[in-house]
Amino acid sequence: MKNVAQHDVEKQIAELREQIEKHNYAYYVLDQPSISDAEYDELMRKLMELEEQYPQYKTPDSPSQRVGGAPLEAFRKVTHRVPMLSLSNAFNEGDLRDFDRRVRQEVGDVRYVCELKIDGLAVSLRYEDGYFVQGATRGDGTTGEDITENLKTIRSLPLRLRQQVTIEVRGEAYMPRKSFEKLNEKRKMNGEELFANPRNAAAGSLRQLDPKVAASRQLDIFAYHVVNAEELGILSHSAALNYLDELGFKTNPARQVCETIDDVLSYIEQWHERRASLPYDIDGIVIKVDAFAQQKQLGATAKSPRWAIAYKFPAEEVVT
Numbered sequence: 001m002k003n004v005a006q007h008d009v010e011k012q013i014a015e016l017r018e019q020i021e022k023h024n025y026a027y028y029v030l031d032q033p034s035i036s037d038a039e040y041d042e043l044m045r046k047l048m049e050l051e052e053q054y055p056q057y058k059t060p061d062s063p064s065q066r067v068g069g070a071p072l073e074a075f076r077k078v079t080h081r082v083p084m085l086s087l088s089n090a091f092n093e094g095d096l097r098d099f100d101r102r103v104r105q106e107v108g109d110v111r112y113v114c115e116l117k118i119d120g121l122a123v124s125l126r127y128e129d130g131y132f133v134q135g136a137t138r139g140d141g142t143t144g145e146d147i148t149e150n151l152k153t154i155r156s157l158p159l160r161l162r163q164q165v166t167i168e169v170r171g172e173a174y175m176p177r178k179s180f181e182k183l184n185e186k187r188k189m190n191g192e193e194l195f196a197n198p199r200n201a202a203a204g205s206l207r208q209l210d211p212k213v214a215a216s217r218q219l220d221i222f223a224y225h226v227v228n229a230e231e232l233g234i235l236s237h238s239a240a241l242n243y244l245d246e247l248g249f250k251t252n253p254a255r256q257v258c259e260t261i262d263d264v265l266s267y268i269e270q271w272h273e274r275r276a277s278l279p280y281d282i283d284g285i286v287i288k289v290d291a292f293a294q295q296k297q298l299g300a301t302a303k304s305p306r307w308a309i310a311y312k313f314p315a316e317e318v319v320t
């Protein structure tokens with residue numbers, strides 16, 4: 001039987017967690033801060049103080065777990081239940097029209113979903129009954145590294161979903177350009193080797209054994225694929241992305257459904273021009289057949305799905 005004081009502490013911790021998670025979602029998923037950093041830090045300090053005093057109320061999904069625990073000795077290996085395939089590439093309009101022709105020959109009329117190809121690190125996230133239980137790198141597509149503790153420090157990664165669902169999600173962890181520039185400035189001041197680009201910086205941060213390093217690197221993540229979507233009764237990729245939004249994930253808002261390859265080509269042109277205005281690096285556009293029934297008809301090779309293609313932007317001429 002809990003006494004009144006214990007009951008009050010439990011209630012106080014629950015309220016703090018709810019407030020922190022609400023502000024965390026607004027700031028890191030919606031990019032719409034709802035309180036100042038100082039107020040947010042004060043709430044977190046209070047929560048961590050109470051959890052120190054009453055560890056029986058500290059749970060793995062507590063927002064206090066985002067600051068990073070003790071360093072690991074090594075990363076455990078994780079075997080992906082469903083291999084993480086890579087995308088075949090298209091480099092010009094002809095490649096895209098060939099893709100479209102082949103798809104239409106096999107499945108008839110089709111609509112595509114176009115998305116920005118984020119220049120980061122592909123990761124797989126497993127949730128059980130709504131709780132984040134494991135995150136892993138792609139590795140060789142079949143076996144990756146368990147980087148759960150590091151991924152927990154990414155503020156836009158939900159530790160607990162808005163529905164109690166068991167789901168596997170793929171996404172791209174990345175470092176926003178501003179964080180990259182600040183990090184390299186700091187490394188330059190300390191005489192450390194600089195990261196060549198945000199992708200290397202994100203990969204380097206997530207492969208640190210000390211989660212506190214990852215927590216200091218202001219990483220972010222876009223979710224872009226539901227592995228067990230059909231099991232969850234979802235019929236298309238666009239519906240899967242909307243479902244990820246409902247669950248509390250951060251998805252990329254620039255996605256667009258395209259009815260024709262000409263629409264795809266104008267989406268590509270639009271984002272090739274607007275690329276520099278984005279706060280993160282992209283290296284192309286991902287085009288996917290939307291309907292899962294048609295994806296299944298098209299299937300996959302050992303390496304890549306036949307229902308998707310990545311258009312790579314031409315390498316930029318380096319202005320010397």
Ligand SMILES: NC(=O)c1cnc(N)c2cc(Br)sc12
Pocket residue numbers: 085086087115116117118119120122172224225286
């Ligand atoms: N939206 C997407 O599907 C997406 C975005 N960015 C990426 N780097 C990748 C990689 C694969 Br494989 S899919 C994908």
